[in-house]
Amino acid sequence: MSVRVQTEDFDLGAEVAAxxxxxxxxxxxxxxxxxxxDLNEGDxxxxxxxxxYPGMTERALEAIVDEARGRFDILDARVVHRIGRLAPGDQIVLVITVSTHRGEAFAACEFLMDYLKTRAPFWKKEVTPAGERWVDARESDDDAAARWNCADERGAP
Structure with a gap:
């Protein structure tokens, strides 16, 4: 299984061993x-x-992993993404890539994170002293994904 969406925490050592x-x-x-x-946009x-959205999210993550497999010479990849209520310091996402050589594994891991930040269908809501707010996508995340020269499903880089 290369993709999991779950409420429970994950263990890096166990995931690498698997x-x-x-x-x-x-x-x-x-x-x-x-x-x-514990801080975002100064708050x-x-x-x-x-x-x-269960089902849709897993399919989108699998598509991102499949794209990484097609672009990089990796042997395998794993993405674990948490959902639900989390506190500062909690783990949110894990990406693992393996290859015969480190360069492809590093590039694929970075690609996966860049695309997870921009194309994975998750919605984030923060609680701050001023109240609750939805977290908007960052331009810097779009810029990071754009450097891979790929268009998303809307045709945008």
Whole structure:
């Protein structure tokens, strides 16, 4: 299983062990863990709630992983994304890529994160001292995804 969306936390060591199980062809393993920050746009954040559409979200994540497999010489990839109410310091997302060589694993991991930030159908709501607010996409995330020279389903880079 290359994609999971779940409320429960994940364990990096267990996920790496699972992707490596029985394989001796892996020369490089790259992982990224995203966590909830306690500050966003100058405001303290007490909680972050992530919402999604079950089924649609998993299909979108699988498509992003499939695109990475087509672009990079990787042996496997795994994405675990949490939903629900999270607190600062909690883990949100895990991306693991494995390849025979480190370069492809690094590039694929970075590609996956750039595309997860811009194309994955998650909605984020923060609680701050001023109240609740939905988190808008950042221009810097769009710029990061655009450097891979891909158009999204709307035709935008």
């Amino acid at each position: 992707i490596r199980a029985g394989r001796t062809d892996i020369g490089g393993i790259v992982s990224f863990i995203g966590t909830v920050r 303290a954040v007490s909680t972050l709630t992530l919402e999604h």
